[in-house]
Amino acid sequence: MKFSERYYKSRRNAINEISMKMNGNKSAILGVGHFISAIKKIQKEISILSASVTDTATQSLFYNTAIELIPYGRFNAQLVHPRKKEPFILIDTSIVDFFGNMSALYVTLYANNNNQNVLDITEQEVIDILFASAEIFYDGLGWESELNAIYAKKLNYNRIHEGNRQRAMTYSLASRLFIISHEIGHLYHNQQVGQFADKSSRLGKFWNDFWNALGGHMLSHQKERMADIHAVEIMLQFASTYKNNPPLFFDILNGVHFCMDAIHTMQMLKGKHKDVEGLKLIGVNERPTHPIGGFRISEYRDRLKKMFKDEFDSLFHPSLQYHKIVHPYIEKIVSGAVPSTDYFQMKELARNLLEPPWVWDNNSVKNIYGI
Numbered sequence: 618m619k620f621s622e623r624y625y626k627s628r629r630n631a632i633n634e635i636s637m638k639m640n641g642n643k644s645a646i647l648g649v650g651h652f653i654s655a656i657k658k659i660q661k662e663i664s665i666l667s668a669s670v671t672d673t674a675t676q677s678l679f680y681n682t683a684i685e686l687i688p689y690g691r692f693n694a695q696l697v698h699p700r701k702k703e704p705f706i707l708i709d710t711s712i713v714d715f716f717g718n719m720s721a722l723y724v725t726l727y728a729n730n731n732n733q734n735v736l737d738i739t740e741q742e743v744i745d746i747l748f749a750s751a752e753i754f755y756d757g758l759g760w761e762s763e764l765n766a767i768y769a770k771k772l773n774y775n776r777i778h779e780g781n782r783q784r785a786m787t788y789s790l791a792s793r794l795f796i797i798s799h800e801i802g803h804l805y806h807n808q809q810v811g812q813f814a815d816k817s818s819r820l821g822k823f824w825n826d827f828w829n830a831l832g833g834h835m836l837s838h839q840k841e842r843m844a845d846i847h848a849v850e851i852m853l854q855f856a857s858t859y860k861n862n863p864p865l866f867f868d869i870l871n872g873v874h875f876c877m878d879a880i881h882t883m884q885m886l887k888g889k890h891k892d893v894e895g896l897k898l899i900g901v902n903e904r905p906t907h908p909i910g911g912f913r914i915s916e917y918r919d920r921l922k923k924m925f926k927d928e929f930d931s932l933f934h935p936s937l938q939y940h941k942i943v944h945p946y947i948e949k950i951v952s953g954a955v956p957s958t959d960y961f962q963m964k965e966l967a968r969n970l971l972e973p974p975w976v977w978d979n980n981s982v983k984n985i986y987g988i
């Protein structure tokens with residue numbers, strides 16, 4: 618990856634922002650060691666992703682934009698585009714935990730459901746695991762809720778059947794990259810809008826009129842949709858680099874679908890449990906402008922159907938089964954199912970035994986980032 622002057626400016630803006638914002642509380646990544654390895658992992662993934670992009674406009678966005686992990690952040694992913702400064706992207710470390718937990722759960726349920734019975738997992742355990750995901754996904758209410766995210770029972774990769782680990786990891790990877798691509802998609806469209814607005818062309822004039830008619834703001838869901846469309850194209854290009862490995866190729870494309878499904882699942886849990894003692898899933902910091910889960914999923918499916926036609930149903934079987942497999946649990950939660958006593962006891966134990974292991978300050982940020 619060739620880094621530009623603009624990239625370094627963008628990165629400095631990101632680091633300044635991170636120093637100010639490390640007051641969040643939902644990441645389950647605990648300690649400098651985990652954090653640094655998470656950063657290295659994501660940086661490596663981003664360079665592989667950007668190398669696979671074929672259009673030069675998008676590729677230059679990757680080369681010029683810092684994509685940094687923010688530990689203990691307050692959001693899942695965010696494009697920050699300050700006026701007259703280089704934009705940057707912040708990704709919360711919690712997305713690593715969130716997609717890890719959800720991918721381990723889904724590949725296991727999918728295999729079980731297709732009569733492979735890879736792991737005995739009770740209905741209550743599934744409900745606990747979904748709640749653990751919600752505790753990571755949603756913004757917490759202080760250090761206490763960070764411990765909730767850490768000690769909530771998650772499904773670790775070492776517990777799932779080894780034949781399913783590869784798929785779980787690929788789903789998790791595809792999800793992280795899709796989230797990053799979505800933010801790059803926003804940047805791409807911001808840039809397009811800027812270019813059109815500068816030109817006195819007919820298209821530029823049309824765009825300006827359209828823009829003004831909306832009161833200066835494009836409808837936010839339309840922006841989200843455009844970012845999604847661009848992100849899907851980036852992921853298709855990324856997947857194509859594995860064309861000679863069809864299982865991996867299709868796991869990546871199913872993984873993007875899984876990502877949208879996992880977020881949709883959380884959107885369905887949102888606000889359902891404000892009255893349950895100890896579970897405050899309300900207080901969500903996710904921007905409500907993101908596309909409604911079902912809509913973004915059906916658009917992605919249409920794109921894949923155009924590409925794979927008659928083979929779509931069999932190639933995307935894991936994606937098409939998600940609703941049938943996961944939603945019965947969501948319905949149980951929505952109609953009142955709660956986590957087990959064990960789930961609460963583990964969190965209580967953590968709360969009583971542990972102090973925050975260390976405190977982040979601006980110097981620890983500078984040390985980690987080497988500035």
Ligand SMILES: [Zn+2]
Pocket residue numbers: 799803841844907
């Ligand atoms: Zn967005």
